[in-house]
Amino acid sequence: MNPFRSAVLLLMLSVPAFAEPLPTDPAYVRDSPCWRQLQETGDGDAAGDCAGAAIEAADAELNRVYQAIMDGVDPQWPLAEEYKDALRTAQRAWIAFRDADCTRIGVDARGDANLWIQTCYEYQTRKRIEELQAY
Numbered sequence: 001m002n003p004f005r006s007a008v009l010l011l012m013l014s015v016p017a018f019a020e021p022l023p024t025d026p027a028y029v030r031d032s033p034c035w036r037q038l039q040e041t042g043d044g045d046a047a048g049d050c051a052g053a054a055i056e057a058a059d060a061e062l063n064r065v066y067q068a069i070m071d072g073v074d075p076q077w078p079l080a081e082e083y084k085d086a087l088r089t090a091q092r093a094w095i096a097f098r099d100a101d102c103t104r105i106g107v108d109a110r111g112d113a114n115l116w117i118q119t120c121y122e123y124q125t126r127k128r129i130e131e132l133q134a135y
Contacts, residue, residue, distance in 0.1 A: 026105060026116070026119075026120070026123075028119065028120075028123040029105075029115070029116050029119045029120070029123075032051070032054075032119045032122070032123075033050065033054075034047045034048075034050035034051040034054060034115065034118075034119060035047070035115065035119060037050055038115060044115070047115055048114060048115060048118070051115055051118035051119055051122065052118065054118075054119075054122045055118055055121050055122050055125070058121075058122045058125040058126055058129070059125060061125075061129055062125050062128060062129050062132070065129050065132045065133055066087075066091060066132060069087065069132060069135055070084055070087065070088075094128060098120075098121065098124040098125070098128070099121075101120070101124065102116075102117045102120035102121050102124060103117065105117060105120045106120070
């Protein structure tokens with residue numbers, strides 16, 4: 001292995017992760033009202049409907065916040081289009097990350113994978129809303 005690759009690998013292994021880690025048995029799943037509903041009633045369809053409604057609400061809020069940022073960029077600013085392009089690219093990358101990461105969560109869930117994935121989507125979307133609101 002060349003010395004440069006070895007140094008990069010060593011650096012990568014010694015730097016703590018910047019993203020908040022998601023546990024194998026995520027607390028946000030156990031704490032979700034939809035999960036509690038499933039545990040109390042055993043009705044997977046109702047829990048799925050609950051999670052679907054939660055995702056729809058989170059997605060609607062995310063879209064509202066994202067669009068407000070895009071609409072708030074002063075068109076007279078010389079870098080307005082570059083900023084909007086960069087934000088659009090970042091948002092698309094975030095969606096790909098969310099989808100892949102939530103699929104990973106679903107793999108750990110075994111029998112309750114769909115509910116875990118849906119709950120993960122909502123959780124990650126709510127966190128992204130907070131990030132965007134900080135802009």
